[in-house]
Amino acid sequence: MAKEGADMTEETEYMIDKNVGKETENVESSGDAKEMRAVILAGFGGLNKLRVTKKAMPEPQDGEVKIRVKACGLNFLDLMVRQGTIDNPPKPPLVPGFECSGIVESVGENIKGFEIGDRVMAFVNYNAWAEVVCTPVDFVYKMPDEMTFAEAAAFSLNFVAAYMMLFEVANLREGMSVLVHSAGGGVGQAVAQLCSTVPNVTVFGISSCFKHAAIRDSVTHLFDRNVDYIQEVKKVSPQGVDILLDCLCGENTGKGLSLLKPLGTYILYGASNMVTGETKSFFSFAKSWWQVEKVNPIKLYEENKVIAGFSLLNLLFKQGRCSLVKSVMDKLLCLYNQKKIKPVVDSLWALEEVKEAMQRIHDRGNIGKLILDVEKSPTPLVTTTNLICFFLVTCRNEVIRKHTSTDRAVK
Numbered sequence: 001m002a003k004e005g006a007d008m009t010e011e012t013e014y015m016i017d018k019n020v021g022k023e024t025e026n027v028e029s030s031g032d033a034k035e036m037r038a039v040i041l042a043g044f045g046g047l048n049k050l051r052v053t054k055k056a057m058p059e060p061q062d063g064e065v066k067i068r069v070k071a072c073g074l075n076f077l078d079l080m081v082r083q084g085t086i087d088n089p090p091k092p093p094l095v096p097g098f099e100c101s102g103i104v105e106s107v108g109e110n111i112k113g114f115e116i117g118d119r120v121m122a123f124v125n126y127n128a129w130a131e132v133v134c135t136p137v138d139f140v141y142k143m144p145d146e147m148t149f150a151e152a153a154a155f156s157l158n159f160v161a162a163y164m165m166l167f168e169v170a171n172l173r174e175g176m177s178v179l180v181h182s183a184g185g186g187v188g189q190a191v192a193q194l195c196s197t198v199p200n201v202t203v204f205g206i207s208s209c210f211k212h213a214a215i216r217d218s219v220t221h222l223f224d225r226n227v228d229y230i231q232e233v234k235k236v237s238p239q240g241v242d243i244l245l246d247c248l249c250g251e252n253t254g255k256g257l258s259l260l261k262p263l264g265t266y267i268l269y270g271a272s273n274m275v276t277g278e279t280k281s282f283f284s285f286a287k288s289w290w291q292v293e294k295v296n297p298i299k300l301y302e303e304n305k306v307i308a309g310f311s312l313l314n315l316l317f318k319q320g321r322c323s324l325v326k327s328v329m330d331k332l333l334c335l336y337n338q339k340k341i342k343p344v345v346d347s348l349w350a351l352e353e354v355k356e357a358m359q360r361i362h363d364r365g366n367i368g369k370l371i372l373d374v375e376k377s378p379t380p381l382v383t384t385t386n387l388i389c390f391f392l393v394t395c396r397n398e399v400i401r402k403h404t405s406t407d408r409a410v411k
């Protein structure tokens with residue numbers, strides 16, 4: 001991977017947090033290297049562990065592409081990385097982020113198929129939330145001309161994961177039914193769109209109820225996440241569903257398995273239930289683990305059920321399946337060019353607004369994907385002093401206005 005002699009020379013005022021100053025002192029210094037802005041996670045924990053700093057710019061190594069980043073994807077997984085809830089996380093300080101889009105700035109040795117100036121999207125094994133990223137060429141894909149950088153940053157992780165679960169693992173076919181949790185989120189909306197490319201597929205979506213008006217048309221049946229969805233689905237389909245996509249884990253694993261039709265497939269691909277507050281909760285972690293039904297293969301055999309797991313990042317970065325992912329990306333880009341799928345972008349945020357963006361996911365506010373727009377300036381903060389000044393000036397103007405009108409009346 002690219003060498004990064006990190007150099008924390010400057011921080012934007014916006015992100016400075018005195019509490020985490022110490023933890024960032026471990027970052028190496030790199031003399032006169034060219035610098036770039038990047039989001040740094042100083043240590044695992046709450047939002048205050050995030051800040052924007054200047055770092056030395058990476059240079060591409062053999063087989064790598066250097067990308068001038070325009071937009072980065074912000075995923076639920078990034079919240080879990082921040083909290084330290086994932087398996088084997090790298091040691092902080094680190095630059096988070098697994099995907100970005102931008103323009104090829106230079107290429108390392110032995111690179112074919114990419115040139116300076118190409119518009120690309122890419123997977124990155126951390127380090128995506130920066131102005132410049134270097135990543136192996138196997139994780140880089142050319143963007144269609146009509147695709148915006150924000151769309152491209154919203155595309156890779158959500159659509160590849162959704163496609164591989166539906167078509168590679170569960171073998172989605174005409175007439176089947178699919179249940180998806182967090183239906184209004186990044187992966188949820190990708191699942192809904194991909195299901196609509198197959199005739200006669202019934203999609204049961206579950207999400208917070210305030211999102212229903214916005215996403216109702218993307219699924220066949222939509223339920224509030226607080227209702228007993230087992231009962232609701234069974235009212236429509238007493239036999240259950242063919243494919244159940246579970247990103248919540250915990251008690252939903254047993255529920256999901258119970259809702260499968262014979263020959264149905266349950267896929268676990270996330271553990272959102274483990275996130276219950278701003279920092280890692282050992283109670284939620286233990287509860288989720290404890291609630292997962294212990295799987296008995298004999299029961300699966302008797303009930304004709306399939307249970308599977310899916311992790312795109314492990315497939316890419318640990319299990320070396322990038323050529324399979326590349327073939328999936330080619331199919332997805334065909335669907336995009338045929339206007340059959342289109343990433344849903346919830347909102348754009350400056351790098352300096354990463355805390356507010358993450359808070360929006362914690363608050364379950366997003367519909368579609370959040371994007372960090374590298375060229376966006378942060379929305380100015382309204383400080384208390386500004387508000388008091390505004391109030392005083394308004395009062396003064398009002399007094400002057402009243403005096404003037406009284407004087408006129410007297411005259």
Ligand SMILES: NC(=O)c1ccc[n+]([C@@H]2O[C@H](COP(=O)([O-])OP(=O)(O)OC[C@H]3O[C@@H](n4cnc5c(N)ncnc54)[C@H](OP(=O)(O)O)[C@@H]3O)[C@@H](O)[C@H]2O)c1
Pocket residue numbers: 074075076077157158161181182183184185186187188206207208211225247248269270271272273274275276310311312313361362363364365366368369
């Ligand atoms: N295995 C893989 O390869 C892979 C790839 C991508 C994503 N994932 C997983 O897929 C899931 C969705 O990821 P995403 O990036 O598309 O995110 P997302 O769905 O956009 O995430 C935000 C939404 O998740 C729901 N949610 C469920 N539990 C929550 C909690 N404890 N706190 C806050 N929100 C919660 C909320 O929607 P509602 O309130 O409407 O439910 C929220 O708006 C995550 O579990 C993620 O880890 C897995």
